[in-house]
Amino acid sequence: MNIDTIQTFLGTTAIDLLMKIGAALIFWIVGRWLISKVVHLIQAGMNRNSIDPTLTKYLGSIITIALNITLVLGILGYFGIQTTSFAAMLAGAGVAIGAAWSGMLGNFAAGAFMLVLRPFKVGDFVSIGGVTGTVHELGLFGTTIITPDNVMTIVGNGKVFGDTVQNYSALPVRRVERTAQLAQGVDPLDAIARLKAAVAQIPNVAQSPAPEVSLLDFKLEGAVIAVRPYTHTDHYWQVYFDTNEAIARVGQEAGWPVPAAHHKVVQA
Structure with missing residues (x-):
């Protein structure tokens, strides 16, 4: 050349x-x-x-x-x-490509089925594939979730479709689970009345069903009160923390002592 x-x-x-x-x-x-x-x-x-x-x-x-x-x-x-x-x-090269893309095609098919069955929609607060958060997008191959600590997480549609789906937004309200440990000597019935009144004043607590305040158990420290208000999932954490504050405030205003275990020693 x-x-x-x-x-x-x-x-x-x-x-x-x-x-x-x-x-x-x-x-x-x-x-x-x-x-x-x-x-x-x-x-x-x-x-x-x-x-x-x-x-x-x-x-x-x-x-x-x-x-x-x-x-x-x-x-x-x-x-x-x-x-x-x-x-x-x-x-x-179909065999090699099919083997490499079998998982992706499965995710695509699962996404199509979810679009038809509609177990959740964009904006719902869900727990899917071991991830809890708000649905941001249902994509072709994966579902994008924004977790409560603001982390974008993508879960394969196949895992979502083949696993348990918990949709916290599907129903009008969800229940907040809290307990109040009382000390020995505190009247549990009086405590229930006080806590019912306090929980009813918390913003965004649903009136129907009404908050549940019940005698749950007895321990060495004293009686245990279940405090269970209902609220929309958008206000869940606000009601959760406000309920904790209400329990602490009621106990302080009523002058309840700090719970402590009591043991009775019997001498032979």
Whole structure:
């Protein structure tokens, strides 16, 4: 190969290849921008028509992937790669690809089933796959959860669909579980009356069903009172902490002593 041949190659083939690569990059950037705009417009239209956010996000994911695949095939066609040959190559490697993607396809199928069965929707507070938090998005392959400590967590749809789902937002209210340990000598019936009055004053406590304040158990320290107000899941932690404060305040105002175990020693 002489200098003239090299110069001819650089002057024709290499420059043409660089131009095609540059054009492909421009197509990719512009195409991705157009895809984001199209998906945004579709989702905005669905939101204006009050379509469920879960369905909106799921369809948005499907449209995004479909348009990205179309964009990639278009760029390959620009380079002269026949899409039919490309598809034949993928079909020839179908066994290996199927083994590698079996889990992803299972997650996709589980997501489709959940979209139909609707065990939860975007915004619900749930416990799924060992993760508790608010549903942010039901994607093609995974469900995005925002945990109470503000951590984004993605759980595979297959794990969600095959595990127990607890939806704390499905019913109007949920119960807050607290207990009050009384000291020996404190009248439990009087304590129940005081705690009922205090819990009823807590903001966002549901009136129906009414708060449950009952004699739960007896211990060496004294009687144990179950304090169980009901509230919407959005106010759960506020009612939880306010109930603790109400128990402490009632005990302080009533002058209850600090609970302590009492043992009676019998001498032979």
